[in-house]
Amino acid sequence: MLLIINIGNSSLRFGIFDNNYNLKCNCSWIISSNPHRSLDEYIFIFRNTYYQYGIFSKFIQNIVIGSVVPSLTNVVKQSLYEIHKIKPIIVDRNSDSPIKHDSHQLGTDLYANAIAAYTLYKNQNTTYLVVVDFGTALSFTCIDKYGSLQGVIIAPGVNSSLNALIGNTAQLSKDIKLKKPPSILGQYTETCIQSGIIYGYLSMVEGLIYRVNQELKTNCFVIATGGFAHIYTPLTKKIHITDKLHTMKGLKILFHWNH
Structure with a gap:
């Protein structure tokens, strides 16, 4: 399975998708954004949420993060690595896609x-x-x-x-x-x-x-x-x-x- 995290200014949205090209989301949830939480706090929250939704961390094979809050990106990335031992992929406006743009500020x-x-x-x-x-x-x-x-x-x-x-x-x-x-x-x-x-x-x-x-x-x-x-x-x-x-x-x- 693929875990996707969208880090926003107000909330972090999580989604579980299949690894194939199907865009159907199997499960989605939101937690509030808080730049003051520690690494251990995020690990606890993520593990607790998995338990709540019946998600087995061993079934997650890939992780991708999109973020507009740089101060949160690294702690979320580290938290997920501690849980899954998988290095998340960070995507942004410079990542390859079919979209053509020349913006240096696009979120x-x-x-x-x-x-x-x-x-x-x-x-x-x-x-x-x-x-x-x-x-x-x-x-x-x-x-x-x-x-x-x-x-x-x-x-x-x-x-x-x-x-x-x-x-x-x-x-x-x-x-x-x-x-x-x-x-x-x-x-x-x-x-x-x-x-x-x-x-x-x-x-x-x-x-x-x-x-x-x-x-x-x-x-x-x-x-x-x-x-x-x-x-x-x-x-x-x-x-x-x-x-x-x-x-x-x-x-x-x-x-x-x-x-």
């Missing part, structure tokens, strides 16, 4: 998003593909059907904005559930904030997709991923498909290109 997650979009959806009836990632940051990654990166848009993430609003406002509740409110105009503080975060971000997403389509003079095929994609996708017709494991699939494709 590994955005690179993986572009790779998965090109591999899975290049035969859609459109010239351009856009991946909207509702992660720690809200990002839009655009490529064409020939695998050339067209550009990226990055905005503050949904949860980051909500936490900033609550954290800097004395009288707002710290326990705001991120869900669709019953109406646009809220009657209580919680529903007022829900309306602003849900419909405000929805308007931004739809507006940016519209502007990208205008600039490229076509309608792009839009894929949504990330932790909050499932909240926004049902509220718009601008997003064509949602896949919470889209980035992980891109990392798996990167593994096969570089193994």
Whole structure:
């Protein structure tokens, strides 16, 4: 089996895949990112998670890591080596893939998003593909059907904005559930904030997709991923498909290109 780890600013997502080219994920889980955990703590957490999900470490033959948090990459790599005695493969924007770009700043997650979009959806009836990632940051990654990166848009993430609003406002509740409110105009503080975060971000997403389509003079095929994609996708017709494991699939494709 193949173990894939996507190290993000808010969380570490793990996925177990077969070693072949099948992109079906057998098992996936998330733990919070914490740069202050020790090597022993990570080893304990990883072993405990394996036990919880019924995973036998001896069956994992390969490990690939994609990371946008350099301070976490090495400790996660060392932890996994201590458990599996397998040297993980680290992939990034310089790893071989079918995507063509000349960026010196492209995040590994955005690179993986572009790779998965090109591999899975290049035969859609459109010239351009856009991946909207509702992660720690809200990002839009655009490529064409020939695998050339067209550009990226990055905005503050949904949860980051909500936490900033609550954290800097004395009288707002710290326990705001991120869900669709019953109406646009809220009657209580919680529903007022829900309306602003849900419909405000929805308007931004739809507006940016519209502007990208205008600039490229076509309608792009839009894929949504990330932790909050499932909240926004049902509220718009601008997003064509949602896949919470889209980035992980891109990392798996990167593994096969570089193994």
